Amino acid sequence: MAESETARLGARIRAYRTMRRLTVRALAGAAQASPSFISQLERGQTSASVGMLRRIAQALGLTVAELFSDDAEVGHRVVRRAERPALPAGPGARKFLVSQRPLRDVEVYAGELDPGASTGDEPYTHGDSQEIFLVLRGRVAVWLGPPGEAEPHALGPGDSVEYRTSVPHRAVNDGDETAEVLWVVSPPTP
Incomplete structure (x- = not known):
């Protein structure tokens, strides 16, 4: 080569x-x-x-x-639900890339949170991009801010919250059914 x-x-x-x-x-x-x-x-x-x-x-x-x-x-590619690349997630949580290829300007993730599951025990940060968290089904509380100061935002189907990825954040399914969510991050974080 x-x-x-x-x-x-x-x-x-x-x-x-x-x-x-x-x-x-x-x-x-x-x-x-x-x-x-x-x-x-x-x-x-x-x-x-x-x-x-x-x-x-x-x-x-x-x-x-x-x-x-x-x-x-490649001008286009269909990614079937079963083909989505899986990412590490906490217990009861599943996170998948919606695209198989790296995208230049945006990252889109689909996720599921079982009742009581979260994105982690503590709020986390990653880079300094814009992120939108959208609830498709279920109920999710998104906590924004540093530990001890974070404020919860209760979201239901169709609700979203936008924040910088440099702000500590954490999502918790506080409902009684599996929640389906989307994360949209622009530009992609390392």
Whole structure:
């Protein structure tokens, strides 16, 4: 593989990994590789065998062909519910990317929170982007502000709240049915 192709492949792997909020160590574990190998691959300093590329693609929820495909080559793509890449979430919570490919200007996540489940024990931050949290079904309290000072905002179907991702935030399903929600973040956070 030519040096520039190796660098492009590494950049794509890094983009897909960060979009899925995986650490280098997490991707390495899922692909049965060392973290230093994944880091070198992402920086274009080494190449990978076909078998390794298959394991990396599988860990990222992609095909090997998609690792080599430029975004510009594909004008559209349908992502079925069962094909959504899953992200780490707390107990009783599920979070999925709505797009298989990294998007330049926006991230969209679909999620489910079982009754009593939350996005974490404590409010969290990530970058300094705009985020919209939209409840599609159920009832969710979104807490905004630092621990001890956070204020809850009760949301029902069709309700949303907008905030900066630098503001500590946490969502809790305080209803008695599984809640379906959307997160929209612009620009995408690292």
